[in-house]
Amino acid sequence: MTILTDIVFVLLSGFALWTGWRVFRTDSMVRCAFLLMLSFIAVGLMMLLMAAVYIGVATVFMMAVEMMVMALFMVMFMMNPAGLNPMWMVHQHRLSVAAGVVAFAGLTAAVLASTLPAEPLPPGRPVVRDLGTELLGPSMLIFETAGVTLLATMVATVILSSRRGRFGDAMEGACPPGLEPGGAPAGRAESESGGGHHHHHHHHGDHG
Amino acid sequence: MTLVSVLVVASGLIGIGLYGALSQQSFVMLMMGLELMLNGVLLAVIGFWAFSLGGMPEGQLLAILVMAVMAVEMAVGFALVVAVYRKRQADMTEGLDLLKN
Amino acid sequence: MAVSRLSSLAAAAPAPVYAAIGEGAAAAIEDLFLDARLDRAASPRHAALLLVCGRFRDDDIADLCRLHDQLPHPRATLRWRAEALPGFTPDGVDLAPDADVAAALHAVYRALVAGARASEPALLPDEPPNPWRGRGDHGQGGEGMMGGVPYGRPMAMTDDDLRDGLALDAYAAPFGPFLSAFPPGLRLDLTLQGDVIQKLAVARPPFDQPLEAAHPLRLAARMLLPLGLPGLAERMLRRAAGLAPGTPAAVADLARALRWRGARAALPPGLGRIPGGGDVRTRLDGLLAAAGRGEAAPAPGAPMALSELLVGREWAEAMLVLASLEPGWLRRACRADMPHAPSEDAA
């Protein structure tokens, strides 16, 4: 049984690393987001192997949703989102490769060099119940702080992303891309009607 | 499957994530690199929890907090992208691309 | 053995038909699809038969050819009450005007499934919209990151947005004249950003349909399709099919079914409001009431341009508005939006 565990572990870790690497090597932004999701799923299943029955499954659950949203935004804001033309938008490539390799080598060396305390998870431990008791008892403050943090995040995202924010119409000051960096707006000098002209449409979603 | 092997895989993920975060030009892809690094951190935390902390509940709580950090980072990051795009209406790089054609 | 079992099972299925509806054919096609031997396909990709019915304009022929070629093999074309169209010459079947059309369609369908009838080849030349093979930096026709014609078409470019000011890509394309969700013959040049209509120009107005196609119950049934109530729509059509114009219909049960299914509640109040013509919800109510009294469809309201109604709308809402418009009113509204309004005979 342990042999089987090891085989599955090796397969999953290979898959997690390979999909993680492919994230930066694919042209399609949708594939990119969902490759990262696959990497997370593989890590979630590895956690399941380590008897983290809650965190493992919950990682899959949370990351599926987050990467779905990630895909939406990547398609929205990256040019050529489907990779119809091959994309290569990197800078300081060699430095980054070196940094990645050094980070990996350093961390691995540190892991191999240090003696880690070995106190394995006792079998049959009720890990979900433990977590619940912890949340409601000793870590209650962390739990409620997380609530406040999430509320702050929600408010911040709405303020930042919404057009009708508290701080005036976000269209103010917006201008189309220049033909050269910092240059004059491209090809729409005479069409100033985009913002205010159709104003009656803005509030049409106001039902419900 | 030992703690060492788990940690080596985790550092692999962190290494790839670091490469992505440093090399990618666009902010969104940079966030992908960060997420991948946090993925490695998550794996390492659970590795420690399972092999050397004897299943202390704080280990799981830490993993949840890492995930919460990811969610907050993503939500605020994308909101910033929207806000910046609204102000500038385009990437710098696209201006260059228009120039080329 | 297994294959022939599968074939006979398939042959017993209702024939999936995509209807290209021309002038004066809308009501006949609607009644035809009340037959259980036929399935009305929402997209040509789901059909085996293309039914061409009614009269068409010369401009429609190229679109008809394109529609024909989009059907998967095995496919066949049937013409019913259709004039010969120069340029649209598939090796199809001509049906007599008074034939049992459903039976004939199903017979052709069975022949296709059994392999007794050859599938029709494409009408248009097998050429990509733009030559791309072997061109460009990577042999796929593209240049740089956004340029060129990768795989035959360019990429969409950014444009201003009406509703929230995020200037993302604008998708400009001609929709219709054979789109199942549009009134037959209507062709719109639309610019979409996401699923919101940003710009609209009418390329061709919908076809003129005879009086029976404007029976209030028929018009109400068309509104139910975008609401996802095809069953109730069919019950309405069945009732309308058996009625002479001017006869009151029993609509109490239909009105009850509508309320019970939440059709009225599903329609956003104020959607598609026309001065003097109410909004989508009141128009649906008005149609049912008129059918119950045996009157024609109620007054459609003051003239407006179609773009005033549809620009800035999300697609599903736009389709609801489009389905709720009285056909004569819609034709007038379209003329207001045409760049070169044709001086037609019957305005």
Place this chain on the structure above:
Amino acid sequence: MTSALAAIALLFALLVLGALAAALADGAAAALARGRPAGAALAVPLRRAAFLLHQQAVTTERPDRLNWLLAPVFYVVLAAVGLSVVPFSADLVALDLETGIVLWGACESLVVVVVFLHGWSANAPFAMIGAYRYVAIGLPAMLVSMFVLIAAALPAESLALTAVVESQRGLWNVLRQPLGLPLFLVLGLSLTLRGPFDYADPYDLAGGTSAEVSGPQRAAWQVARLTMLVAFSAMAATVFLGGYLGPVLPGPAWLALKTALVLALVVAAGQAFARLPPSRMLSALWLVLMPLAFLGLVIAGVEAL
């Protein structure tokens, strides 16, 4: 181990037979809604599927071929994995996971990804719009169902579905938590792209994510939708109708009967209600259904103490 293998065999039997039954029910329900005789229409979905196996699978100009082909496959896999945590009897469960409800939730959220991929991959306008619309509705619908499932886990004091079933020995959750099943059915409609929640493949988009899909590929998509319907029905039967509990008959038989009941409910609901425009539905989900789910949680919480 042997009981797990038996449970896997049962799982696939339930998936296959359930999908067949769902196809028949679909035919009958569509005919009844149209005012046609139901008997003759029973086999129509099967015949349609047989035709689709004779049809060419069309491709578009430059689809994401891999994801387009894999989307229905993933859909079926998610149905099977979701169903694997459902117990057939007290000791007959394919995957006796302590966190079965969370696993089902993971399957729900992955369904959103799969439907999105199905629409995105075609590189066609209607398919794209359908895919994006589905994400808008699918995500909040999933959140609502999570609250409902957590409410069901309260009296069981566990996230395992075996415990959830055992907690219903006295009284089924459908009575104990009256808001639960109706809210969960909303998720079922959205998960299987049906009727009022068919935002992915609707008529006004000429078939939405399926608009460009033909032949065996389309058959696979329809089959996948039906298997997901079976998995959902079994889950709803387990969480709200006491799963395998019942007198005389063996557990798997009770589960199959209750699954059939929920399946019939979902199929009927798919024909019975109008579809709201997506923007209206989005508001309705957050401002009506979500507070209702909160209320359901409060009811369950008070009742469980």
Place this chain on the structure above:
Amino acid sequence: MSAFLIIACVAVAAALLAFAVERAALVRHAVSGAPQQVPHLGGGAPQTHAWQRYHARYYPMTLLFIAFEMEMMFMYPWAVVYVAEGIKAMAEMGMFLAILSIGIVYGWREGAFRWQ
């Protein structure tokens, strides 16, 4: 561990099953010609690819969603110990959800659930 193997074999078996259905079909007319590949628009041909920087009109909702959804991570373990902890659990989760509900109400007030 056996649990894990079972997931894997269930998944693989289901994948094979679905793939078999999909591929078992006849491979007649396998290739689509250029006119057949044009996306369906009801007769017209598009000028550009449909893949684009798609304006998902509900993007503020998705951001709100990922922040709000984090609460699920805390609710699952809470549900397990709820009966054991009693009123205290109810109060703490009530407070937590009340805090997050403020976010939803705020988002609604600012129109985050509308089509932008």
